[in-house]
Each structure stands twice: as C-alpha cells, then as structure tokens.
Amino acid sequence: MPKASGTEHEPNLVGRSAQKRRAILSAAREVFLEHGFQVASMDEVAALAEVSKVTVYKHFSDKQSLFVAVITAAIAEAEATSRSLVDNLGKSMEVEQDLRTFARQHITVVMQPHLIQMRRVVIAEATRFPELARTWHHAGPERGHTRLAEQIKQLAERGLLDVPDPMLAAQHLNYLILSIPLNEAMFAGRDRPYSRRQLHRYADEAVRVFMAAYRA
Amino acid sequence: MPKASGTEHEPNLVGRSAQKRRAILSAAREVFLEHGFQVASMDEVAALAEVSKVTVYKHFSDKQSLFVAVITAAIAEAEATSRSLVDNLGKSMEVEQDLRTFARQHITVVMQPHLIQMRRVVIAEATRFPELARTWHHAGPERGHTRLAEQIKQLAERGLLDVPDPMLAAQHLNYLILSIPLNEAMFAGRDRPYSRRQLHRYADEAVRVFMAAYRA
Numbered sequence: 001m002p003k004a005s006g007t008e009h010e011p012n013l014v015g016r017s018a019q020k021r022r023a024i025l026s027a028a029r030e031v032f033l034e035h036g037f038q039v040a041s042m043d044e045v046a047a048l049a050e051v052s053k054v055t056v057y058k059h060f061s062d063k064q065s066l067f068v069a070v071i072t073a074a075i076a077e078a079e080a081t082s083r084s085l086v087d088n089l090g091k092s093m094e095v096e097q098d099l100r101t102f103a104r105q106h107i108t109v110v111m112q113p114h115l116i117q118m119r120r121v122v123i124a125e126a127t128r129f130p131e132l133a134r135t136w137h138h139a140g141p142e143r144g145h146t147r148l149a150e151q152i153k154q155l156a157e158r159g160l161l162d163v164p165d166p167m168l169a170a171q172h173l174n175y176l177i178l179s180i181p182l183n184e185a186m187f188a189g190r191d192r193p194y195s196r197r198q199l200h201r202y203a204d205e206a207v208r209v210f211m212a213a214y215r216a
Numbered sequence: 217m218p219k220a221s222g223t224e225h226e227p228n229l230v231g232r233s234a235q236k237r238r239a240i241l242s243a244a245r246e247v248f249l250e251h252g253f254q255v256a257s258m259d260e261v262a263a264l265a266e267v268s269k270v271t272v273y274k275h276f277s278d279k280q281s282l283f284v285a286v287i288t289a290a291i292a293e294a295e296a297t298s299r300s301l302v303d304n305l306g307k308s309m310e311v312e313q314d315l316r317t318f319a320r321q322h323i324t325v326v327m328q329p330h331l332i333q334m335r336r337v338v339i340a341e342a343t344r345f346p347e348l349a350r351t352w353h354h355a356g357p358e359r360g361h362t363r364l365a366e367q368i369k370q371l372a373e374r375g376l377l378d379v380p381d382p383m384l385a386a387q388h389l390n391y392l393i394l395s396i397p398l399n400e401a402m403f404a405g406r407d408r409p410y411s412r413r414q415l416h417r418y419a420d421e422a423v424r425v426f427m428a429a430y431r432a
Contacts, residue, residue, distance in 0.1 A: 036340075117343070123402050124252075124340030127333070130404070137403035168396075172425055175395035180387050186339050187353035188346070209388055213428035 021059050023049040029070045033117045037067055037125045037132065068135050074118055075139045078109050086147055090154030095161070096211050103177045103203035110178055111194060116185045123186075145170045152214075162216045169214055176206035237275050239265040245286045249333045253283055253341045253348065284351050290334055291355045294325050302363055306370030311377070312427050319393045319419035326394055327410060332401045339402075361386045368430075378432045385430055392422035 027049035031040045042063055046053045060066040085102045092098040109115075119136070126133035148170035156163040163169045180202055181194050243265035247256045258279055262269040276282040301318045308314040325331075335352070342349035364386035372379040379385045396418055397410055 120339055120342060123336055126336060126403055133403040137400070141399060141403075168421060171396050172392065172421070175391055175399070176388065179391035179395045180384075183357060183391070184353070187342055187349040187357075205384060205388070209425065209429035213425035 020049070020051050020055055024051060024056055024059055024066070025070055025073055028066050029074065029114070029118075032067055032070060032121060033114060036121050037063070037129065040067075042066070064129060064131065067132055071118065071122065071132065071136050072139055074115060075136070078112070078115060079144070081109050082106050086151060089148075089151035090158075092155065092160075095155060096207060099173075099207045099210065100204055103173075103207050104200050106174075107177050107181065107199045107203045108196070111181055111185065111199060113193075116182075120186065141174070145174060148174065156216075159216055161214045163214050169210075172213070173206065173210045176209055177203055236265070236267050236271055240267060240272055240275055240282070241286060241289055244282050245290065245330070245334075248283055248286060248337060249330060252337050253279070253345065256283075258282070280345060280347065283348055287334065287338065287348065287352050288355055290331060291352070294328070294331060295360070297325050298322050302367060305364075305367035306374075308371065308376075311371060312423060315389075315423045315426065316420055319389075319423050320416050322390075323393050323397065323415045323419045324412070327397055327401065327415060329409075332398075336402060357390070361390060364390065372432075375432055377430045379430050385426075388429070389422065389426045392425055393419055 024045060028040075028045045031044050031048060034040075035044075040063065042053060042056055045066070046056045049056070056066070060069060082102065082105045085098075085105055089095075089098055089102060122133050122136045145167060149166040152161060152163055152169050152173075153166040155161040156166065161169075181199065185194075240261060244256075244261045247260050247264060250256075251260075256279065258269060258272055261282070262272045265272070272282070276285060298318065298321045301314075301321055305311075305314055305318060338349050338352045361383060365382040368377060368379055368385050368389075369382040371377040372382065377385075397415065
C-alpha cells in the first residue's frame, strides 16, 4: 500500500479525512494497475475504498488528479527507500563500494512489480494524457538524475571521479543499472520475475563500467 | 511506409495479391499508431487500404496477426538500415571509430517517431496481449543484442576488446546509446524531437564509456 504521507501533494488533513484519503489512494492504485487509466472508473475506486463517490471527488477533482496522486505517492515511497544512500554518496570514502550498495538497492526498488506495471500504464497513456507521463518523468527519473548528479559532482570536486558533465554521468549510471531488466520487464508481461542474484549482478556490472569510464 | 519484403513472415505472393498485402500493412500501421491496439479496427484498416474486409482477413486471420506483421515489418526495415554496419564490426581495424559510426546510425534509426509510438503501443498491451510484446522483444532488442554480441566476441578474440561476457557487453553498449533519449521519449508524448547533434552526442559518449570499460 502506498503511504501518501510525506509527499508534497498531500494537503494537511487530520483524523478520519486523512484516513479516507489514504483508503482512496490505496484503492485507486489497485484499480489503475488492474485496468489501466482509461478503463478505470471513479465508481470502482469508491466501492473498493468503501467510501461514497462524493467523498472521492471531495479529495480528488477528477480521475487524472487521482492518478497523479497515486503516481506521486508511489514514486515518493520508492525514493524514500534509497534517499539516504544517494544523499551520502558525495561524502563517500569508498566510492566503488558505496556506489555498488546504492545500485543494488536502486535496482531492487525500481523493479518492484507495482512500479513496473504503473510505468506501463503511464507509457500507454503518454500520447492521450501527456500530463501523467510528465508527472512520472519529473517525479521519477528527472529528480533522481538531478540528485545523483549533485553527489557525483561532489565526488568529482573531491578528486575521486573525473566527470566533465555530472548530469550525463548520472544518467549513464542510472541506465547502466536499470536498462537491461527494466526493458525486458516492459515487454515481458507480468510473468518474469528476477532473482535477487540477477539484479545484483546487473548492479555490480553497471558500477564496474561506470567506474572504468569516470574514475579519476 | 513499412516494406514487408524481406521479412520472414511474408508468404510468397505475386502481383496484385502482394500489392494488396502491402497496402493493408501500410494502412494497419497508420491505424495502430493512431488509435493503439485495442481501439483499432479491421474495418478502419480495410477502408484506409481501399480493400474489402474479406481481403484483409484473407491475408491476416485476426487483428493480433496483423499487428504482429506490422511490428515485424517495421523492425526488419529498421534493422536493414544498420545491418551492414553491425555485421562488419567484428573485422574492424578502427574499433572506436567504427563503433561510433554504428552508434550514431543506431540511435537515429531507433528514435524515429513511428518506432517510438509503436513501442508505446506494444508496452501498453504487454499485459493483455503478451504475444505482441514478446514478438517486439524477440525481433528487436533480443536479436539486436545477439548480433552485436557476436561481433564484440570477434573483437575480443582478435585482442581488441576485453570482454568476459559478450552478451552483457552488447546490452551495455545498446542501452548506453539509447536509454537517455528513449526513456525521455517514452514519457514525453509526441512533442519533443531530438536534434541530430544531441543524438550524436549521446552516441559518442556511449562509445566512450563502453571503450573505457571494455578496451583490451
């Protein structure tokens, strides 16, 4: 269940109202992942959340706002898991080892089935509802690359990496870690889970390639 | 327009029948890209191709077979463009330079708007119609990686690269080249074209990173 608390989009609610909002978000996530954006209905969300449709609309003005809130909450939750790992990279004394720890954590988080399926739903609607895709891209990869680039810049300033363009280096690292399993997952339906060992190998090899290219 | 000739799925047709098949494929591509797989109808394809619905079904037993043929033709056409570049990499005397030429060509081909949109349609249906996604993955990235890995293996055998796992190296190279613009494109709707200069920079930097990691 996605925890909405801590996301920037959550209004300051207390008690029963906050509880209902969480129930709606949780139900909405389930409905969107099951049916996609187009087919999903506010009626079904209300029924699953055990609230009235009026209550749903009191919290979310339309289906698109509701899906944006679901996306934002899911990404914030995923990000929270690896935030401290990323934010300490710049101060690392053991760059390669700390990058490997980050990479293993990162790939494990991003490859969670609900995020894979949500990514698919977002891509599916990118043409008809570009706002959804932009929200995903901004809250996910864009912000992730920016945060990673800041840390890489610090490592370069400390003379531990040689990086003319920290943003490009951050994108290289991110996609070296994720691309192989993420692309396979996009095209493989729901039936191909990865073992922890496989994911760790992708993470370790990504860091090896990255260090070869960017070591000072 | 996708040329169906040369794909493995094309039956041996001559004259008017082959002409009609091409017209159907071309119309189908347009309809699928415009509406996605679910909403697209065989009626619309027949109307746009200016043939009867019976003729459409004579060539393609159902909508899924038709879409598989469209995917296969589009990928075969894209592949044909860079095939000779890939197939000569193993014999290269100037590895870095030849990889760069390949990378620039590869990114230009893959980022064509119709392939981006088709990729989106395929991902959208990956859960409901896994066969479509598997066809795409098999004809596209999987076969591409295999062919690239063979050439990388030859370069390693000639002592020009140091590659313990040619398939992994091929995947690293492919995604270093494509991931940044391809992921942005997936989430950006139809409105963000890349300049040739931007794409070439991604290609060149990908080869730089790859060579740093795999140079002998």
